[in-house]
Amino acid sequence: MANMQEIARMAGVSLGTVSHVLNNSAKVRESTRKRVLEAVQLVGYQPSQLARGLRRDKTNMIGMIIPDITNPFFPAVVRGAEDVAFSNGYRLILCNTDNDHSKEIIHLNELRTYLPAGLIVIPSNFSDLTTQAEYYRRAGAGVVCIDRLPKNWSGDSVTSDNEAGAYNATRHLIQLGHTRLATITGPLHLTNAAERLEGFKRAMKEAKLHLSPEYVQETSFDKQGGHAKTLVLLRLIPRPTAIFAGNDMIALGALLAIREAGLRCPEEISLMGFDDLDLAETTNPSLSSVSQPGYQLGTTAARLLLDRREGDTSPAKHIVLETLLHLRNSVSPPPDVATVGSSMNLIGKKQGRR
Template identity: 40%
Template sequence: MDQRRKPPTIQDVARFARVSTATVSRALSRPERVSEETRARISEAVQLTGYTLNQTARSLRQRTSNTILVAIPDIRNSFFSEILDAIEREAAIRGYGVLIANLLIGEEPVKRLQQYFLSHRADGLVLLDGTIDIKQLREITAANVPVPLVIACEAIPNSEFHTVVTDNETASERATRHLIELGHTRIGHLKGPKNNIIADHRLSGFTAAIKSADLEFHPEWLFDGGFRMDEGVGAAEQFLRLEDRPTAIFAINDESAIGFVSRLRAAGIECPRDISVIGFDDLEIASHFAPPLSTMRQPREELGHMAAAALIDYLEGDRDDSKAKTIALRSELIERASTLRVQ
């Protein structure tokens, strides 16, 4: 009989310390975020179990890569940087490497992703792109060698996969309500790209807030745009062509809001003197822009951490499909100088 013991896992440490695996990961990667008492218990559990981050020997025995693949829609978008950083730190603590696939490049993204797994370069996938066809995803997760998958950031409708997102619709309603509470009754929305679930949810939240406040809905104040600064500039051009203009704008994200405000300034329209603008995401540039941008802060670090932890837990044996669920993290309203009370 084979008496060899399986190497200790982070689940073993969590069990000995009587905490969650997420708490163990946090204690090892960001100890300042864990209480001294909990850190001491986890440290003792690490010593008792013999847990180590060096998983090379296990990888060789099991013919796995000990690497996870993260697929993103556009690596140029700075929004993803904090999410990727959190994923990489969580993976490193758990003894895994990270590969990044930029889905903006090339055609047939699902086939491109499949190649990583057929060549044994990755063991599982964190997908940050909600535009991927669900039928194709089901095919690669139900193949002879199924691909473990966690969806994050952009949900995919009718998906049965574990999903971690933020509260896009309710957060957008709160952002619009912020403008209403400042006394604005003429409010427009800088929309996101077509056929994008995040854009759809944020438009729904905006619309719900307008209706709830019994304000008049103006379709001409819904400006075509997207997630990039140049698309915010394009929305500003639409705004400038109007004779009847809103006094406040909820923008799909910070980058488009900054492009929008910059173009209006060039036309002599100042924010917040002439128009209030609120964005979404709280990118680093938002607090340094002139004026500093009001926004909805997404918990991007937590999102990345939870997505990576869920995938690695699955890879390490926690494969109860009944646990697959959608987690919606709450965004925070950040009030800055770009939104002003109506005088």
């Protein structure tokens, strides 16, 4: 394997000159610099980032920890962070926790040994990053939490406006005429799930609609959980005419359960999701959903982290991104309202023919 001594010999310069050229650490005559770079190319030399990091007490690596690599929402978040990191000369290392706090701790401890420039974390279930984040900060590495916040978190964060998104989605269902609404939440110890439930409850309270406890079902943020809890809701008397799902994966499970029960969506039961994944356009019916900007979550977190790296010492920043309601074909007025509307149209047509 080629080394710096070989490059120095081929270029006819000292080892220090090679180091200055490779690290941009001192001004070198252009002709000399050109000879060094030609020798580097000839021998195929690749500098050791870890060795360079040890000398500088920091590498160009950014660690990113996510809870579930199979969740379709997270790739856009990762892509946003990676695009910003790469364009600024940093490289992203991705770790998956499977929503397991013990696995998250292992990743956090091991990433520190690589001397990362910073850390971006979507916390796992029951995560508590406070102590770990302090270790990183003492070493000069910033830490940014995104999407959801761990217990007692007081550092930098980037989240979506979950409460407003859920409120707007629920209010739309109510404006369509629904009065028997239910929701399937994600795990309520997670801040994003709790905030979405608060938005749902606020819309119900403003409309003076009663919400019985059994019409709020808590599950994991996945298709299996959505399927199981929808079956519970469909057995209630009276059955809800609309379901607000805590994310699109829950909504997919709900849609499957609705079909299995022999019901039609949205004619007999409306369904609203949260995330607005690409697959929301391909379901049958296409899924109405609250859109949160996954890519922007990633880019914003990475820029915030790099600002800290460049010397920003201002107080912790809590950035909240707006959500949008994307309406498709999975919501409509409830059956009784739709029937009344159809009857009125029919009466109007008959009267018009007289």
